[in-house]
Amino acid sequence: MKGFEETRAGFSFGPVFVVLLGALVVASGFFFILTAELIRSQANDRTRLVEATDAFTSTFAAERNEHNVVPASFRRRGIENLAEFVESIQERQEISVTMRMPGTPGLELRTVENDPRVRAAIKEIADDGDYSVIEESLFENGRFVGRTIFPSVASNPDCVSCHNKELRSPEYKLGDVMGAYVVESDLTSATYNNLTYAVSAGVLAFLGGGLVARRERRRMNRVVTSLEGQVRAERDKREAEAFSNFLSSHDALTGLSNRTMFRDRLDAEVEACASGKSEDVFVALIDLDDFKSVNDTMGHDAGDALLTGVGQRLSALVHEEAGLVARFGGDEFAVLVRMHAELTHPDQLGEKIVQSMAAPHSHEGLSIQGRCSVGVAALGEMTGGDASALLKAADTALYAAKRAGKGRYRSFDRELKDNMWKRAALSSALPIAIEQGEIYPVFQPQIDLGSGEIHGFEALARWKWYDLVVCPDQFIPVAEENGLVRQVDLQILRGAASFAVEFGRRSARPVRISTNVSALTFKGAGLAEEILDILLETGLPGDQLTLEVTETVLMENWGEVHDVLGVLRAKGVRAALDDFGTGYSSLSYLRRLQFEEIKIDRSFVVDLELDEQTRRLFAGVIDLAVGLGKTIVVEGVETDEQAEFVMEKGAHVAQGFLYSEPLSPADAAAAFSGSSLPSRREDHDLREWI
The missing domain is CATH 3.30.70.270 (Reverse transcriptase/Diguanylate cyclase domain)
Structure with missing residues (x-):
C-alpha cells in the first residue's frame, strides 16, 4: 500500500510540475521566436533604409552644381527626405527608428557621434578598411535597441575630391571609409508586447495542459484506486487465509499449537x-x-x-x-x-x-x-x-x-501399562456386554440399626466376563470414556427395579433400592423421562427408589442434577448425597439441594477403633447430619465395634461386610424374606478381575 500512496502523491504533484514546465517552455520558445523575428525584420528594414539613402544621395550628387559643395548635406537631406519612408516603417512596426550619419572620429563632417562605443566601432572600421556591416541588439540605458552600422565609403572620385576640398586636406582617397550610417530601432515596446504574447501563450498552454493532466490524473486515480482495491482485497484475502491457517493449527486464546x-x-x-x-x-x-x-x-x-x-x-x-x-x-x-x-x-x-x-x-x-x-x-x-x-x-x-x-x-510405568491393557480389553468388550446383558446388578443390604432388619438394598453393578467378575471401579471409567455409562446406569436401574417389584410382590413388603448415577449420565437430555419410563415399565413406585449422587456429580452438573431431581422428587423419588464429608463443599450442596438421605463415606469408619481424632470427627459429622433432619446411612461397617459406635452416635442405617457382601438377586430375595444373611464368602464361584 505504501507504493500506491507514493504513486498517488506523485500523481498529485507530478502533472502540475510537468504542465508548468511545458507552459514555461512554450512561453520561452514563443518569446524567443517572436524576438528573433523582430530583430531579423528590423535589421532588414534598417538595411533597406540605408540602401534608399544611398540611392537618394547618389541621385542628388549626380545633379549637384557649383552651389552645392558639401557632400554631407546631400546625405542629410536624403535622410530627411526619407522621413516618410521611416514613418511608414514605424506605423507598420510600432517601432521608433532613428538614423544618423557621423563621420570618422577626428574628421567629423558636422555630425558627431556621441556614443563612445559606436564612435570606436566607426574608427575601427575606418582604420581597418573593413566594409562589413555591424548588426547588434542590446540593452542600453533601459532600452532594448537594435542597431545597424553601415560603413560610408568614398565610392567615386567626385565624392573624394569634394570631401578633401571641404577639409582643405587630402584626407581621403577613393575607397576610404569616411564615416558610417547608424540606424537604430527601439525594440523595447515590441519586446514587451512579445513578452505579453509569450506569457499569454504560456498561460493558455498551462490551462490546456492542466485540463489534459487533470483528465489524465483522474484516469490514473481511477486506475490506482482500482489497483488499491485489488491489492486491499488480495491482502485481506491473504490475511484471512493466514489467520484461517493459524486457527487450523493453533489455539485462538493462548496462541499455542492445537x-x-x-x-x-x-x-x-x-x-x-x-x-x-x-x-x-x-x-x-x-x-x-x-x-x-x-x-x-x-x-x-x-x-x-x-x-x-x-x-x-x-x-x-x-x-x-x-x-x-x-x-x-x-x-x-x-x-x-x-x-x-x-x-x-x-x-x-x-x-x-x-x-x-x-x-x-x-x-x-x-x-x-x-x-x-x-x-x-x-x-x-x-x-x-x-x-x-x-x-x-x-x-x-x-x-x-x-x-x-x-x-x-x-x-x-509397568503397573499402568498392565492396567492400560486391561482397560483396552474392557473397552473392546463393553459394548457387546451391554447388548447381551452381561452387566447386571448385585444387591448389598442396608440394615436398619434400630430394628436390625433389612431397610433396603444398594444396587451395585457387576460384569460377568467369561469366568471373571469385573467390579464397577474398573469398567465404569471405561464406560465413561466410551460414552456408554448412561446405558450402564439405566441398565442397572432397570434390573434393580425389576428385582424390587418382583420380590416385593412375593414378600408382600415394599423393597427399597438405591442406585448410583454417574456425572456423565446427567449431561444428556431427557434423563428424568428415561428414569420415569423405567419406573412405569417395571411398575416400581417412585418412593421405593433412591438415587445416589456424589459430590463430584454435583460440581460438574449442578444445573442438570437440580432439574432432574426436581422432576423425579415430584414422583416420590428420593435423593441421597453419597460420600458425604469427603469434599470441601458438601455443606453448600446440602443447603442448596434438599437430599432425603446422607451417606457417610467409609473413610470415616475405617480408623474408628484406632484413632480418637477420627472418632471425634465422625461424631461431629453425624451430629451435623442428624441436626439437618436427614436419614443417615453409614457405609463400610465391618466390625461389631464400628456398628456399635455408629448406632450410638445416632446413625439410622448401615451397610458393609459386617452384615453382608453384595448378593445375587436370589440371595438378596432370600435374605429379604427373613432368612439369615449369608456370611462373607472367602471363595467365589467366579474369579475376581484384578
Missing part, C-alpha cells in the same frame, strides 16, 4: 526416534484441577487469564527446537519434549510442570491457584509404540494422577 499440530509434530518425533535421529521423546498431558470452580466463582475472564498464564509457563519450560506445547481444549494441555542432557527421565518433566504451577496466577487483583495433574509417558517405555499409543499411555498416567489426588504427576 491437537492437530501437536499430533503431526509427535508423529515426526516418533519417526525420528525410530530412525535413530533422536534418543527418546516424552509426552505430558496436563489437566487443571478445579478449573470449573474458577469459572464459576471468578468469571470466565479469570478462567481465560488462567489458561493463558498456564500456556506461558509451560512454554517457558520447553525450548521451541526441543519440544512443543499445545492446548487440546478446555483445561487440557500437552507437552512434547525430546530427551536431552538435563531431562533424562519422564519424572523430571512431570516434576518441573507441577512446580511451575505452584505459584498462583494474578488477574485484576485476584489470586488464582493453577494446580494441575500431570501424566507423563516416554516412547522408550512403549513396546513397538506409535504416537497414538504414547498419547494413550500419557492419558492413563494422567487418570492415575487425578485419582491419587490433586497437584501431582504420575509417570507411565
Whole structure:
C-alpha cells in the first residue's frame, strides 16, 4: 500500500510540475521566436533604409552644381527626405527608428557621434578598411535597441575630391571609409508586447495542459484506486487465509499449537526416534484441577487469564527446537519434549510442570491457584509404540494422577501399562456386554440399626466376563470414556427395579433400592423421562427408589442434577448425597439441594477403633447430619465395634461386610424374606478381575 500512496502523491504533484514546465517552455520558445523575428525584420528594414539613402544621395550628387559643395548635406537631406519612408516603417512596426550619419572620429563632417562605443566601432572600421556591416541588439540605458552600422565609403572620385576640398586636406582617397550610417530601432515596446504574447501563450498552454493532466490524473486515480482495491482485497484475502491457517493449527486464546499440530509434530518425533535421529521423546498431558470452580466463582475472564498464564509457563519450560506445547481444549494441555542432557527421565518433566504451577496466577487483583495433574509417558517405555499409543499411555498416567489426588504427576510405568491393557480389553468388550446383558446388578443390604432388619438394598453393578467378575471401579471409567455409562446406569436401574417389584410382590413388603448415577449420565437430555419410563415399565413406585449422587456429580452438573431431581422428587423419588464429608463443599450442596438421605463415606469408619481424632470427627459429622433432619446411612461397617459406635452416635442405617457382601438377586430375595444373611464368602464361584 505504501507504493500506491507514493504513486498517488506523485500523481498529485507530478502533472502540475510537468504542465508548468511545458507552459514555461512554450512561453520561452514563443518569446524567443517572436524576438528573433523582430530583430531579423528590423535589421532588414534598417538595411533597406540605408540602401534608399544611398540611392537618394547618389541621385542628388549626380545633379549637384557649383552651389552645392558639401557632400554631407546631400546625405542629410536624403535622410530627411526619407522621413516618410521611416514613418511608414514605424506605423507598420510600432517601432521608433532613428538614423544618423557621423563621420570618422577626428574628421567629423558636422555630425558627431556621441556614443563612445559606436564612435570606436566607426574608427575601427575606418582604420581597418573593413566594409562589413555591424548588426547588434542590446540593452542600453533601459532600452532594448537594435542597431545597424553601415560603413560610408568614398565610392567615386567626385565624392573624394569634394570631401578633401571641404577639409582643405587630402584626407581621403577613393575607397576610404569616411564615416558610417547608424540606424537604430527601439525594440523595447515590441519586446514587451512579445513578452505579453509569450506569457499569454504560456498561460493558455498551462490551462490546456492542466485540463489534459487533470483528465489524465483522474484516469490514473481511477486506475490506482482500482489497483488499491485489488491489492486491499488480495491482502485481506491473504490475511484471512493466514489467520484461517493459524486457527487450523493453533489455539485462538493462548496462541499455542492445537491437537492437530501437536499430533503431526509427535508423529515426526516418533519417526525420528525410530530412525535413530533422536534418543527418546516424552509426552505430558496436563489437566487443571478445579478449573470449573474458577469459572464459576471468578468469571470466565479469570478462567481465560488462567489458561493463558498456564500456556506461558509451560512454554517457558520447553525450548521451541526441543519440544512443543499445545492446548487440546478446555483445561487440557500437552507437552512434547525430546530427551536431552538435563531431562533424562519422564519424572523430571512431570516434576518441573507441577512446580511451575505452584505459584498462583494474578488477574485484576485476584489470586488464582493453577494446580494441575500431570501424566507423563516416554516412547522408550512403549513396546513397538506409535504416537497414538504414547498419547494413550500419557492419558492413563494422567487418570492415575487425578485419582491419587490433586497437584501431582504420575509417570507411565509397568503397573499402568498392565492396567492400560486391561482397560483396552474392557473397552473392546463393553459394548457387546451391554447388548447381551452381561452387566447386571448385585444387591448389598442396608440394615436398619434400630430394628436390625433389612431397610433396603444398594444396587451395585457387576460384569460377568467369561469366568471373571469385573467390579464397577474398573469398567465404569471405561464406560465413561466410551460414552456408554448412561446405558450402564439405566441398565442397572432397570434390573434393580425389576428385582424390587418382583420380590416385593412375593414378600408382600415394599423393597427399597438405591442406585448410583454417574456425572456423565446427567449431561444428556431427557434423563428424568428415561428414569420415569423405567419406573412405569417395571411398575416400581417412585418412593421405593433412591438415587445416589456424589459430590463430584454435583460440581460438574449442578444445573442438570437440580432439574432432574426436581422432576423425579415430584414422583416420590428420593435423593441421597453419597460420600458425604469427603469434599470441601458438601455443606453448600446440602443447603442448596434438599437430599432425603446422607451417606457417610467409609473413610470415616475405617480408623474408628484406632484413632480418637477420627472418632471425634465422625461424631461431629453425624451430629451435623442428624441436626439437618436427614436419614443417615453409614457405609463400610465391618466390625461389631464400628456398628456399635455408629448406632450410638445416632446413625439410622448401615451397610458393609459386617452384615453382608453384595448378593445375587436370589440371595438378596432370600435374605429379604427373613432368612439369615449369608456370611462373607472367602471363595467365589467366579474369579475376581484384578
